[in-house]
Amino acid sequence: MIRTPEAPIIELERVVTRELPNGLRVRLLADRNAPTVSYYTFFQVGSRNERLGTTGISHLFEHMMFNGAARYGPKEFDRVLESRGGSSNAYTSNDVTAYYEDFSGDALETVIDLESDRMRSLALTPETLEQERQVVKEERRLRTENSIFGLMEEQLEALVFLAHPYRWPVIGWMEDIDRITREDCVEFFGTYYAPGNAVIYAVGDFQPEEALASIEGAYAGIPAGPAPRPVAQGEPPQRGERRAVVRYPSQAAAVLVGWRGPAARSADSAALDILQTVLAVGEASRLRRRLVESEELAVSVHVSWGWRIDPGVFLAFAELAPGVKVGSAERVLWEEIAKVAGKGISPGELRRAQRLLRSAVLHELATHNGVAHSLGQAEALLGDWREAGRALEQYAAVGIKDVRRVAASWLDPAKRCVVTLEPESAK
């Protein structure tokens, strides 16, 4: 049956939920449109839970999770999954570590078995730690040290946050990756991978009652763990622009700007998404028209409002045309932001942004993986999986005045942080 545009985007009342005595939460949604299942496990741990000296442990640990447990030994996790017609992956962010498997419906029992095995009895051997350490260092070389955006982003976060752990990169500092010990990993596992710190989301072609019984059977015996330490909050007020320069043998200059915004659960989040879309999504967006099309100062411009548990970053990135000075691009950027903050946006721009965001939400929810991930993101960042089904209402409720207000209050020139890339000649 074709869902009409008025139908709910996720049928929230059909989500089956349970909390096991050990604290593990389970959310299941049956959907038979495709013969597949997506199974997510969200652990409420990311770089915000780390400390200096062992930064990057959340991400390094994510790699360790694929190296064998009591029943499925080293290398078996993916072999068993692939031989049942599935694939898996994982990611670590500032806030969460998420694991997922996509597979055809009849492999659900196997996936529950694999996931519960590693939550119960992960093997943390010195050999696999050494090997994953090398792999992670290659990942850091790939994404940060030999990537212009990676180099600049690392500087920006360290400017925006003086005190909060968002200050360091998710992948961690190279020396910390070298420093993490097996004992650190054992302690980390005992706290952050305990069932009370995890939520399972399964979406797709299965019977919820049967799946729930299997999950209870597989996970119920895993002991509850200690409560994780709360993340220290607080950030000194910013009393003026902060700047950093990255010198690198690049072909052209670039500029990356960030402002500290609100927490994801703030009522301003939806308006900041609209603002981001007005500024830089699509050819008709303000910054693309001016920086790329009219004045040809940049070859690309991106703006993103990143939803995080604690106050996050609203950032803008422009790759400049060769020969263009950073100053001229910055001037246009500041003018355009001042314009939105001073005069607001037009009704047509608001409608365009709302429709683009609606399409983006519908696209994400077009796959089982997308629905499961949205439920998990909403619960981790906003405290309630039901928020995944409310995104469209929130965008629809944003008015012109809201966009102007969030631009004026969050994108204050005195509170911006600016990283510029200065090309230097190659050695």
Added chain:
Amino acid sequence: MSASTGSIQLPPLHEERLDNGATVVVAQRPGVPLVAVRLVISAGAALDPTRGHGLANLVAQVARRGTAQRTGRQIDDRIESLGSELGAGSDEDATYFGLSAPAEFLSELLDVVVDVATGPVFPAREWDRLRRREVAGLAHVLDEPGAVADRAMIDAVYRGHPYGHPTDGRARHIESLRRSDAVTFHRRWFAPAATTLVVVGAVDPPAALALARRKLGRWRTRGEEPPAIPPAGAVPRRVLVVDKGDITQTQVRIASLAIPRATPEYFQALVTNAVFGGGFTSRLMEEIRVNRGLSYGVRSRFAMSRATGIFFVSSFTKVDTTAELVRVVLDEAERFSADGPREEELERAKNYLSGLFPLSLETHEQVAERLADVKLYGIDLADVTDYRERVRGVTAQQCLEVARRHFPLARGVIVAVGPVKQVAPALEPFGPITVLPARKVI
């Protein structure tokens, strides 16, 4: 029904050849209330003039910057105010225009997509501006070691062949192209007989077909029959080092010429690749990442086209271990070509491919792209519907033969992007070395 057997269910297809020769395919699907529209013209970068690499891509980019009815800005405003973004681009075989939007706007979307593909006027200012932007964009490509490696690989493996240049072209070619080149390219190669329009999603098929007839059926131009693309000739073993002194990690590509998309070897190649360098448990992943920690990622792929495609391995490692990485890849290729896959590996690869295939047909866009490819490459729809059965039928002996025929054993190019002073001496044992400064790659 088991995970890895059973035919793949496609929605009923409504296909029509219009009076002018264009092909239209419509499929109604349940799911989100969106529609995906994909218009494909079988003219791509292989038709770029010898000194005009990048022309097909520019034609696609500038086509959306103005038609007899709409300026570029009006096109952007219209499409984006409906909640969509228009994609335009080329690969070696074709030019694509595509978008996805709420299904209630299908008529407006088709108006714009058909207008852009059939009636562009290539405004002179936009033509000049986009040429400047493409050249500036290529400068940024130089700062991405992986992109530099991909470009160098295409050049090296296809030497002189119509596929032998990146689709976004070369800076000095783009600078020398004239607006009249774009007008001529469009007039010669963009024609109804070369066009397929695919519409997939929450639509009523008879109504969608009627719309397509009305909007696309008016297009009357004959165009020319494009020349057939010759098969590419095998390359002897050589090593190309692209010098980038400022990086701490070498990007490596190892490539050989392989097979076109429409080939009886297709499913054999898929399974062979899945065992060798496809998934997370492939031989390459096992040896390079799991056993040696040499890289974060390694994969291999058969990239297929209408004419000869390529087989390539792609990875990266810190500069010191460049030669070790190349050695392991070549040894694994040799080992596979000697023994073929083990029974357990073969079984796992088949289940993996069969189980995951439905995931590649989950969204309207994915289905539209697959249906357009069926037309573009002239393949049998049963390659989609009987995918699992065909994967199942592949034998270990066939994998062995595929590897012997197409893996870069004695032949094939090795491309490494990194600091030449360290990388070139390390790679000397693998074949005659050519050194190229990175700027030559754009």
